[in-house]
Amino acid sequence: MNRLVALLARETALAWGRGGGPMVAVAFYAGVATFLPLAIGPEPTRLAAIAPGAAWVALALASLLSLERLFERDYEDGALDQLVLSPAPLELTCLIKCLGQWMANGAPLALAAPVAAIGLGADPASAPLTLACALLGGLAFAFLGGIGAALSLGARRGGLLTAVIVLPLFVPPIIFGGGALDAFAAGLPWTGGFALLGAYALATVAVGPIAMAAACRNALS
Amino acid sequence: MIRTLTIEDAALRRGGRLLFEGVSLTLQAGQACALTGPNGSGKTSLLRAVAGLVRLEGGAIGFGDVDPHDARGGGLHFVTHADGLKPARTAAEELAFWSRWCGGSEATAQAAAEALELVPLLRLEVRRLSAGQRRRLTMARLLAAPRGLWLLDEPLSPLDARWRETFGSLMRRHLAEGGLILAAVHDPLPIPTLSLELPA
Numbered sequence: 338m339n340r341l342v343a344l345l346a347r348e349t350a351l352a353w354g355r356g357g358g359p360m361v362a363v364a365f366y367a368g369v370a371t372f373l374p375l376a377i378g379p380e381p382t383r384l385a386a387i388a389p390g391a392a393w394v395a396l397a398l399a400s401l402l403s404l405e406r407l408f409e410r411d412y413e414d415g416a417l418d419q420l421v422l423s424p425a426p427l428e429l430t431c432l433i434k435c436l437g438q439w440m441a442n443g444a445p446l447a448l449a450a451p452v453a454a455i456g457l458g459a460d461p462a463s464a465p466l467t468l469a470c471a472l473l474g475g476l477a478f479a480f481l482g483g484i485g486a487a488l489s490l491g492a493r494r495g496g497l498l499t500a501v502i503v504l505p506l507f508v509p510p511i512i513f514g515g516g517a518l519d520a521f522a523a524g525l526p527w528t529g530g531f532a533l534l535g536a537y538a539l540a541t542v543a544v545g546p547i548a549m550a551a552a553c554r555n556a557l558s
Numbered sequence: 559m560i561r562t563l564t565i566e567d568a569a570l571r572r573g574g575r576l577l578f579e580g581v582s583l584t585l586q587a588g589q590a591c592a593l594t595g596p597n598g599s600g601k602t603s604l605l606r607a608v609a610g611l612v613r614l615e616g617g618a619i620g621f622g623d624v625d626p627h628d629a630r631g632g633g634l635h636f637v638t639h640a641d642g643l644k645p646a647r648t649a650a651e652e653l654a655f656w657s658r659w660c661g662g663s664e665a666t667a668q669a670a671a672e673a674l675e676l677v678p679l680l681r682l683e684v685r686r687l688s689a690g691q692r693r694r695l696t697m698a699r700l701l702a703a704p705r706g707l708w709l710l711d712e713p714l715s716p717l718d719a720r721w722r723e724t725f726g727s728l729m730r731r732h733l734a735e736g737g738l739i740l741a742a743v744h745d746p747l748p749i750p751t752l753s754l755e756l757p758a
Contacts, residue, residue, distance in 0.1 A: 343658040347651075354646060415640025418611055423659060424632040558612045 340425060341433055348437025352403065359403075359445035366399035366446060370453040381458050388457035389467065389518035396450050396471055397478060397507050403442050404482035404503075405496030407434060408549075412490050412556060421557065431549035432542070435483040443475030459522065466521050470514040470534060477538040480545035481506045487552035509537050560633045560706035561587045562622030563608070563738055569616035570603050577603055578756050579616065583740075585752070587706075590729065590739035592747055595756030601742035602638070604756070605709045608740065609636045621707075632661060634707035639716075641696040645685035649676065649695055652684055657702035670701035673728075689716035697725065700732075708732065710741040722748060 353359065373391050374384055411417040420430050450471035451464035459467070485503035489495040517530030562585065569579035577600030585591055593601050606612045608619055610630040621629035643652050653676070657667035671677050674694045679687060687695065693716045700708060708729075714722050726748030729739055733749070741747060 340659050340661070343655055347655050351644065411642070414642055414644070415638060416642030418609070418636060418640065419642045419656070419659070421611065422609060422630060422634065422636055424661070
């Protein structure tokens with residue numbers, strides 16, 4: 338247990354610095370959110386209609402940024418060997434790594450999500466739901482991204498490959514989260530979409546580490 | 559604790575090429591073995607196979623009465639030039655993490671740092687350390703968390719004469735405490751060893 342706490346602290350610290358850290362992801366997110374009114378036109382009615390969905394899609398893209406190096410660096414510098422040679426099951430180690438990624442990148446992005454949505458003209462009353470969706474969605478994005486990052490270990494341009502692998506897996510959380518936000522904006526019941534988003538996020542937490550550990554073992558041997 | 563290492567008739571294939579076959583070795587508590595052979599003969603691969611990181615093409619590796627899963631999950635140390643140290647973290651952070659990860663405590667990490675004269679270096683980022691200093695930081699794991707079997711890949715290469723001697727005495731102490739050492743080397747180790755030569 339002791340060693341897993343130490344690993345979580347280390348992974349969070351490393352994720353904070355990886356690929357420029359959360360500030361770069363948040364800046365990218367802000368940039369994409371700023372493009373939308375420039376491309377679609379600044380009329381508030383039109384923007385307000387797409388604001389929650391647009392903020393949600395931009396979040397998914399921004400969360401891809403730092404995933405590339407999640408396993409790659411440990412694989413290259415030998416840390417992955419040492420992480421495997423431990424009484425801690427590799428699945429648990431992978432889970433901790435993704436949790437660190439989520440705490441250092443997913444959480445700051447989630448905090449930026451309501452700001453972006455309101456900036457685009459979404460109803461401020463939707464901010465708590467946007468934050469909750471972004472936190473849960475970010476959890477799913479981190480664990481799905483971990484699968485992609487582990488599968489693309491050893492590949493040239495692994496980051497691009499990671500994105501191509503995980504984008505299809507991002508579809509369900511995009512639909513559930515976007516659906517919940519749209520329903521809330523329209524005054525319809527939104528708990529269904531939100532619950533499905535939560536279920537999907539928890540499923541990725543449960544299943545993702547098994548896939549990541551298998552992919553890591555395969556890459557090492 | 560691992561008391562025996564047996565390699566029976568091992569064969570290993572990497573990237574479609576047969577590196578070696580028919581390699582056997584028995585190592586008992588207190589014994590060290592120098593693994594030699596030209597570049598590319600599979601020394602590192604054999605160490606990785608003992609560590610369970612790569613699978614043998616044929617043959618078997620056993621750890622006496624210790625279950626292989628337990629032996630590899632906390633029964634052995636594997637030290638290579640790929641040391642897993644992150645350049646942007648300080649030596650102190652890396653030492654503290656890796657000793658905890660290997661099952662050591664703060665006290666044992668501190669003792670290891672003192673034994674390897676790392677204390678003045680602990681505040682530096684890993685990127686500022688020389689190759690020899692990095693290797694000493696890696697070797698601190700060996701002392702911070704005692705494990706029976708040491709798998710060493712070119713353990714002496716970045717070390718100067720004085721540290722080669724010091725590391726020799728650390729290895730002697732490990733063997734005297736009933737440990738085992740399997741080391742891939744080009745230069746002879748400063749301790750009495752069995753030897754296993756892989757063919758070209």
